[in-house]
Amino acid sequence: MPGPAPDERMRPKGRRNTQGIxxxxxxxxxxxxxxxxxxxxxxHRPGVxxxxxxxxxxxxxxxxxxxxxxxxxxxxxxxxxxxxxxxxGIDQAKKQLRKLVPVVSVRELEGESVRRELALVKVSGExxxxxxxxxxxxxxxxxxxxxxxxxxxxxxxxxxxxxxxxAFKQFDVQEIVRTGAAALERxxxxxxxxx
Amino acid sequence: xSERASVPKEDEDAESETEQEPVTTGAQSVIRALENAGTDxxxxxxxxxxxxxxxxxxxxxxxxxxxxxxxxxxxxxDAYGIVTGDPGVCFATSGPGATNLVTGIADANMDxxxxxxxxxxxxxxxxGNDAFQETDTVGITQxxxxxxxxAADSDTVGDNVSEAFALADAGRQGPTLVDxxxxxxxxxxxxxxxxxxxxxxxxxxxxxxxxxxxxxAEALSEADRxxxxxxxxxxxxxxxxxxxxxxxxxEIPVITTMPGIGSxxxxxxxxxxxxxxxxxxxxxxxxxxxxxxxxxxxxxxDRLTGGVDSFAPDADIIHVDIDPAEISKNIxxxxxxxxxxxxxxxxxxxxxxxxxxxxxxxxxCQEWKSEYPMTYEMPEDEPLKPQYVVETxxxxxxxxxxxxxxVGQHQMWASQFWExxxxxxxxxxxxxxxxxxxxxxxxxxKLAAPDQEVVCFDGDGSFLMTVQGLxxxxxxxxxITYVVLNNEAVGMVRQWQDGFYEGRRMASEYPWIPQFDKLxxxxxxxxxxxESYENVEETIQEARDYDGPSVIDAHIDPGENVFPMVxxxxxxxxxxxxxxxxxxx
Numbered sequence: 001m002p003g004p005a006p007d008e009r010m011r012p013k014g015r016r017n018t019q020g021i022x023x024x025x026x027x028x029x030x031x032x033x034x035x036x037x038x039x040x041x042x043x044h045r046p047g048v049x050x051x052x053x054x055x056x057x058x059x060x061x062x063x064x065x066x067x068x069x070x071x072x073x074x075x076x077x078x079x080x081x082x083x084x085x086x087x088x089g090i091d092q093a094k095k096q097l098r099k100l101v102p103v104v105s106v107r108e109l110e111g112e113s114v115r116r117e118l119a120l121v122k123v124s125g126e127x128x129x130x131x132x133x134x135x136x137x138x139x140x141x142x143x144x145x146x147x148x149x150x151x152x153x154x155x156x157x158x159x160x161x162x163x164x165x166x167a168f169k170q171f172d173v174q175e176i177v178r179t180g181a182a183a184l185e186r187x188x189x190x191x192x193x194x195x
Numbered sequence: 196x197s198e199r200a201s202v203p204k205e206d207e208d209a210e211s212e213t214e215q216e217p218v219t220t221g222a223q224s225v226i227r228a229l230e231n232a233g234t235d236x237x238x239x240x241x242x243x244x245x246x247x248x249x250x251x252x253x254x255x256x257x258x259x260x261x262x263x264x265x266x267x268x269x270x271x272x273d274a275y276g277i278v279t280g281d282p283g284v285c286f287a288t289s290g291p292g293a294t295n296l297v298t299g300i301a302d303a304n305m306d307x308x309x310x311x312x313x314x315x316x317x318x319x320x321x322x323g324n325d326a327f328q329e330t331d332t333v334g335i336t337q338x339x340x341x342x343x344x345x346a347a348d349s350d351t352v353g354d355n356v357s358e359a360f361a362l363a364d365a366g367r368q369g370p371t372l373v374d375x376x377x378x379x380x381x382x383x384x385x386x387x388x389x390x391x392x393x394x395x396x397x398x399x400x401x402x403x404x405x406x407x408x409x410x411x412a413e414a415l416s417e418a419d420r421x422x423x424x425x426x427x428x429x430x431x432x433x434x435x436x437x438x439x440x441x442x443x444x445x446e447i448p449v450i451t452t453m454p455g456i457g458s459x460x461x462x463x464x465x466x467x468x469x470x471x472x473x474x475x476x477x478x479x480x481x482x483x484x485x486x487x488x489x490x491x492x493x494x495x496x497d498r499l500t501g502g503v504d505s506f507a508p509d510a511d512i513i514h515v516d517i518d519p520a521e522i523s524k525n526i527x528x529x530x531x532x533x534x535x536x537x538x539x540x541x542x543x544x545x546x547x548x549x550x551x552x553x554x555x556x557x558x559x560c561q562e563w564k565s566e567y568p569m570t571y572e573m574p575e576d577e578p579l580k581p582q583y584v585v586e587t588x589x590x591x592x593x594x595x596x597x598x599x600x601x602v603g604q605h606q607m608w609a610s611q612f613w614e615x616x617x618x619x620x621x622x623x624x625x626x627x628x629x630x631x632x633x634x635x636x637x638x639x640x641k642l643a644a645p646d647q648e649v650v651c652f653d654g655d656g657s658f659l660m661t662v663q664g665l666x667x668x669x670x671x672x673x674x675i676t677y678v679v680l681n682n683e684a685v686g687m688v689r690q691w692q693d694g695f696y697e698g699r700r701m702a703s704e705y706p707w708i709p710q711f712d713k714l715x716x717x718x719x720x721x722x723x724x725x726e727s728y729e730n731v732e733e734t735i736q737e738a739r740d741y742d743g744p745s746v747i748d749a750h751i752d753p754g755e756n757v758f759p760m761v762x763x764x765x766x767x768x769x770x771x772x773x774x775x776x777x778x779x780x
Binding site for chain 2: 001002003004005006007009010011012013014015016017018019020021022043046047050051054055058088091092095096098099101102103104
């Protein structure tokens, strides 16, 4: 085919980064990942959880936790999803989530939203008093005890639970289960349809 | 107002409403829902779990086209959807029937083609037990549909189908599926299906925000080097006329994407044809050097953009799309306009303060057209060039001729060397790149537009994947001309092996390919062979004149490759015009 070869052609000056955003050709630009809490109201029906989790998996959104449970409206469930992504990824995750047919609305909760997680920690039953003392420090309580084990319940922020789990390690942790975060916005704001 | 091919359905609706018998089973409710939505054709294959639905179809006026393979059913429905603009419908049974549909559903999903798939399922009490011909159809298809429904009840199955139909058509079109357990379709019900309505959680934007439109219009009118990038969404939104008016009024050069082929006439001086990996040199120069791009109904696929770092790096992007999730997904939108393409084009038309001052830029674009013409050499003593076959065919046919293709080199030549001027005349598999799309797609296209000529360019590898569909074209007496550009290879793979794998041609050469003219005759179609330049035009005419399906086995130069070419992830402005350029990039 005729025409000037590649190195003889008019060239543009600019450049885009990997997110398709125009950037200064001289500068290195990266968007640092940040944590975001997405709260979604979804239709309460079979298959919704798999639809949402499959979406996050196939689009490679980095998901830290996902919780789901009923709301006051029996036809609606609420999902709380913690993701860690650069800004464009968070925006894309919100839009893709909203696009799923059973999803009623999606909102990113602000930084100071109320976030709670629950953990159950099963430790050795050799020193029940010491276990209780540590549980007290984290506002936790023993919910089950046998001759060989004590199970403690802790509720709070992720940081608090991380710290508690660390502290329980001295008692030979046998099993841990954590729920992932549930979150609500502070103040009177609620999650209405489409925001 | 509609740019869709005319399908006489409204009258039929009126008639059938007066004659309708009340439904007595779930299956009848399914068929009633399709009738209410205006379905004329269903493409499908029978099987155990879908039998109650077929039994209900026995009493319906809907035409059923029995396909030779379920993949063909989904591709035919897809092509029917592209050509008419209304959802194409396909049926399959459970298990292998449903999984065979999957390729066509995924294809429709990638190209936003409206398709509704109805699949049989084992009776509810067996679901989850690994019953005979059971597969998790909803689970498999959920990621490749707008929504997959599992019908749970005979009373609501008709509503499921109505909703799936409406959803396939609404907003950004795409495939939907309803999985139909046999007990649900066999079960008794007197409940008529509701009207086709989208679910209440599904919003369809129409007009874009006025203030945003105003800002975008200002930016475009102040551009020095403006272009319009017209995507498949322009055709889907029936916005081709609005696009033409806008581009001509404000004299802005138009580039299309591959799915956007036909949205703007390629013989108009503002047309730069299509950009991307194998797009024209002039489109790729313009798309690289523009300072303001009005991109409409495109998802900025990687085959269009090449590497995003070098994609239109000087341009403000005005992105019009009906799907908010496409905005800034791959390319950042400086001016996002969420809405229906036709509505937004009308808004922009009114909001433009003036035409951009772009005389120099338009001259530059014309200069690129003369610098990088789409030409090829055809020495008489060498084998037949595929481009010549495409060009000759294009010259012989009317403007509204529909071109279908498979996927590969032949697809690129068919898009480069055929002149497209009308929307819904280019029927191809873009996003998924499905070899084998052509044969069944041509069947769907011909039934959708019986008064238009239908040509299918295919490759030898692609043709062989769905060749059994010829039996359907013969049975239905469809006047389709298939042209196999036969280079005895999966040519695009071979081209990449030569370019990027040191010529190590692993599994790409097909010297064992059958004689397609004889194969065609065995199916009951007419077969022709082309070996040289001598009788190209006569053979094409003879095939066109034959009233029924014909196959031209065109033995082309096996050494011919597709150019221009932007290597995967490369810089559009540095497209290669020949093999040697690839080494320089």
